[in-house]
Amino acid sequence: MKLRPVLLLRRYPYVIATLLVAATAGVILLTPAAPFSPWLLGGFAIVVAARSAWRMVRELRSGTFGVDILAVTAICAAVAVGEYWAALVIVLMLTGGEALEDYAAHRAERDLRALLSRAPQTGHRYADDGTTVEVPINEIAPGDRIMVRPGEIVPVDGTLVSAEGSFDESSITGESLLVDKVAGDEVLSGGVNGAAAVMVQATRAAKDSQYQQIVTLVEAATASKSPIVRLADRYAIPFTLLALAIAGTAWAVSGDAVRFAEVLVVATPCPLIIAAPVAFMAGMSRAARDGVIVKSSATLETFRRAKTFAFDKTGTLTQGEPSLVEVRPEGETDADELLRFAASAEQFSAHVLAAAVLRAARAKGIELWGSHQVEESTAHGVTATIDGRTVVVGKRSFIAAACNTEVAATPLETGEMAVYVAVDGVPAGALVFADQVRQNARSTIASIRSQGIGTVVMLTGDDRATAEHVGTALGVDDIRSNCLPADKVTAVATLTERPVVMVGDGVNDAPVLAAADIGIAMGARGATAASESADVVLLRDDISGVAAALLVGRETVRVALQSIWVGMSLSIGLMCVAAAGLLPAIVGAWLQEAVDVISILWALRATRGSESPVAAATDEGEQMPDEKQLPRGR
Numbered sequence: 001m002k003l004r005p006v007l008l009l010r011r012y013p014y015v016i017a018t019l020l021v022a023a024t025a026g027v028i029l030l031t032p033a034a035p036f037s038p039w040l041l042g043g044f045a046i047v048v049a050a051r052s053a054w055r056m057v058r059e060l061r062s063g064t065f066g067v068d069i070l071a072v073t074a075i076c077a078a079v080a081v082g083e084y085w086a087a088l089v090i091v092l093m094l095t096g097g098e099a100l101e102d103y104a105a106h107r108a109e110r111d112l113r114a115l116l117s118r119a120p121q122t123g124h125r126y127a128d129d130g131t132t133v134e135v136p137i138n139e140i141a142p143g144d145r146i147m148v149r150p151g152e153i154v155p156v157d158g159t160l161v162s163a164e165g166s167f168d169e170s171s172i173t174g175e176s177l178l179v180d181k182v183a184g185d186e187v188l189s190g191g192v193n194g195a196a197a198v199m200v201q202a203t204r205a206a207k208d209s210q211y212q213q214i215v216t217l218v219e220a221a222t223a224s225k226s227p228i229v230r231l232a233d234r235y236a237i238p239f240t241l242l243a244l245a246i247a248g249t250a251w252a253v254s255g256d257a258v259r260f261a262e263v264l265v266v267a268t269p270c271p272l273i274i275a276a277p278v279a280f281m282a283g284m285s286r287a288a289r290d291g292v293i294v295k296s297s298a299t300l301e302t303f304r305r306a307k308t309f310a311f312d313k314t315g316t317l318t319q320g321e322p323s324l325v326e327v328r329p330e331g332e333t334d335a336d337e338l339l340r341f342a343a344s345a346e347q348f349s350a351h352v353l354a355a356a357v358l359r360a361a362r363a364k365g366i367e368l369w370g371s372h373q374v375e376e377s378t379a380h381g382v383t384a385t386i387d388g389r390t391v392v393v394g395k396r397s398f399i400a401a402a403c404n405t406e407v408a409a410t411p412l413e414t415g416e417m418a419v420y421v422a423v424d425g426v427p428a429g430a431l432v433f434a435d436q437v438r439q440n441a442r443s444t445i446a447s448i449r450s451q452g453i454g455t456v457v458m459l460t461g462d463d464r465a466t467a468e469h470v471g472t473a474l475g476v477d478d479i480r481s482n483c484l485p486a487d488k489v490t491a492v493a494t495l496t497e498r499p500v501v502m503v504g505d506g507v508n509d510a511p512v513l514a515a516a517d518i519g520i521a522m523g524a525r526g527a528t529a530a531s532e533s534a535d536v537v538l539l540r541d542d543i544s545g546v547a548a549a550l551l552v553g554r555e556t557v558r559v560a561l562q563s564i565w566v567g568m569s570l571s572i573g574l575m576c577v578a579a580a581g582l583l584p585a586i587v588g589a590w591l592q593e594a595v596d597v598i599s600i601l602w603a604l605r606a607t608r609g610s611e612s613p614v615a616a617a618t619d620e621g622e623q624m625p626d627e628k629q630l631p632r633g634r
Helices: 005-011 011-026 036-061 070-080 086-109 210-221 227-254 256-266 270-289 298-303 313-317 335-344 352-363 397-402 440-450 464-474 485-494 507-515 529-533 544-579 586-608
Strands: 122-126 132-136 143-149 158-160 164-168 179-182 198-202 293-294 309-313 318-329 371-377 381-388 389-394 416-423 427-439 455-459 478-480 500-504 520-521 536-538
Touching: 011 036, 011 086, 036 070, 036 086, 070 086, 070 256, 086 256, 086 309, 086 586, 143 455, 227 256, 227 478, 227 544, 256 586, 270 293, 270 298, 270 544, 270 586, 293 298, 293 544, 298 485, 298 520, 298 544, 309 313, 309 507, 313 318, 313 455, 313 464, 313 500, 318 352, 335 352, 335 371, 335 381, 335 389, 335 416, 335 427, 335 478, 352 427, 381 397, 389 397, 397 427, 427 464, 440 464, 440 544, 455 464, 455 485, 464 478, 485 507, 500 507, 507 520, 507 529, 536 544, 544 586
Parallel strands: 309 455, 309 500, 455 478, 500 520, 520 536
Antiparallel strands: 122 132, 122 143, 143 198, 158 198, 164 179, 293 536, 318 427, 371 381, 381 389, 389 416, 416 427
8 A cells, every 4th residue: 555645644644743753852852952852752642642532431432441541541651750752652652553553454455445446437328329428337227338448347237239249257257268258148347348349238227237236245345343353342351450450569569650651551452452353354355355255244253153054056056057968869960960950959049958058069169050940939949940951959749749759758867857859850869958066066065064064954945856966965964955935044043053154146045145144145147135135245156165255254263363362462471571670661662562563463364364175176067957947848
């Protein structure tokens, strides 16, 4: 964080004033006006002490113990016994501590706020005469056509009108490569346009678009105070009593009031009030870099105590969309030719299975043929003329009617489904689809278990056979099937090993995410009702973020507590040395400043942490079906 001198003066006036007073007092000591130097030092110290005392009184009135009481007492005691320079060092510690806290928070917040700095503010809307007008993004309405110039951020969600375009969506989905799109494809706000200007038709207003929803989540993530921070505040009471007891005992035993001031000089509780907030902001920053938005720092503290994880199945443990798992040709048609016929016929269909066929053909590098006289029968299939041949793709009954013959059913495992193909009135084979388990679902569950989670539950609306097929393969402890949204809420509410973390993705998961102690939404594709209800949102379509969030939460709390205890232990040790008369006030004041710096640096360790054990782990991506999610045929 770079600060210009004027901004530095405006942001940290008391730090600058303290340094100026110290320099002025030092110069005065070299002049005949030297006797006035203590008055300058003591007067300024008392002014700062009064400021801190007034702030402390306001905190007491709001129900919070004023942790600055030790610093105020130490300043007053140092002035009273004539240790003016020590008093000024304590003032520098107070004002400098505030500045260090501000700087540390901004440093830790840098990655968390990166999305905000990229938020688009304007868009280029097409006018009736074909020209473009730059307008604020809140004036762009659904249906408006906008131009996105090369390198510009897409301002609102929309549909690509231009023939093709390339977009960098790394800040949204985590995909590091440019994503190529064609006319009709969805374009997400927040993505960066490639080398050519494109036309996009808005489908959502700015406030409802993907990027603005992410910005809202980030803003919410920075505006919370965790219970662990309030716990740090409560440490101030016993710490203050201990410090006053040590200082009073030292005074009573030695009979020297200076000893009282020397103890209090090293007892200031800045490590206590700085460490936890800095650590939590650092942890939230670290999570944001991994594509995990934690809405509240209290959530990180709850992760530390979590005992049970519950997962939705479809779209969470599985991909949530059909994938082609096998091509079964018949007769003289080979597998690639069968897939080419099917994909060529389906290329203009909007059906979910048509998209799966096209994805599979593209993945294999199969070039499609042109299709003519295409006719789609809703919920049944597609008929098209391809390379002079009649191709029919769809349900088995649809193929049987087209061929005027019985079509044998292809064997299917639990949860699989099939689409059949006929060429020139002859059955040519079948394409088998299934919903696949996410590639690293198993390693994610293994990772959270390794972090101390004892129970893993799967909640799904699917039938028992399909649920067990997935849950057993992943090593889930408790599989609950045929669950309606209300059943999921009841299931989470009755789990005895708490806190409970629930992971889901869809609108139907919103109630259970809100009911869980921590709700995690797979929100990579937009701000759904699940994202609104959740405490944590995964910006990338990667379930390993669940294990990463748990790891960040536990390590952040550990670092926060460590930084608190490190600061307190060092202060107590210095108090004991000062009580024995071995630590002059001016030296103690500087040592306490060093304790503050150590506490802040320790808290900033939360920005790094350990690498998630799931990061490098990969599964083989078993074919995991979802019979209820995918209807039989069209």
